Amino acid sequence: MRFLADRMLGKLAKKLRLLGFDTLYLRDATEEEIIERALKEDRILLTRDRDLIKKALKSGLNVYGLKADKWRSQVQAVLKRFQIKPEDLDPFSRCMECNVELTRVDKSSVEKIVPEYVFRTQEVFYICPECGRVYWAGTHVERMKELLNEFGITFDERNES
């Protein structure tokens, strides 16, 4: 499942990437460019723009119109709409900023980059080949857990049904 988030949904895009979803975020694209790109790359368009929803539907695009304006509610709505389960998530797969797939790197190669405490306590590191940002289990998994805890009810409800 791949997404394209329109320019009003930057935070949602980052959170979806954190959860492992390939999510394109186009800040300066026109409506035509957005639709064309989504069609070409077979992405589900996420938007709050009614006009864009109409145009996208006309083009035969798979589009989900979000109503919520807070990112938490938006993430929750997307998880619910596409019936995303915990096993569909893929942490450590892509950079929150670039949407690029992360590469596993040797611990020794990040010694100078990460805080000393992190280097001492963590074993597995990933790097974004685009921006050089380093990810490790501690923060990344904690952030994932925090995020999922917030939506715990959603997953519990789904598990019961």
Ligand SMILES: [Zn+2]
């Ligand atoms: Zn990056």
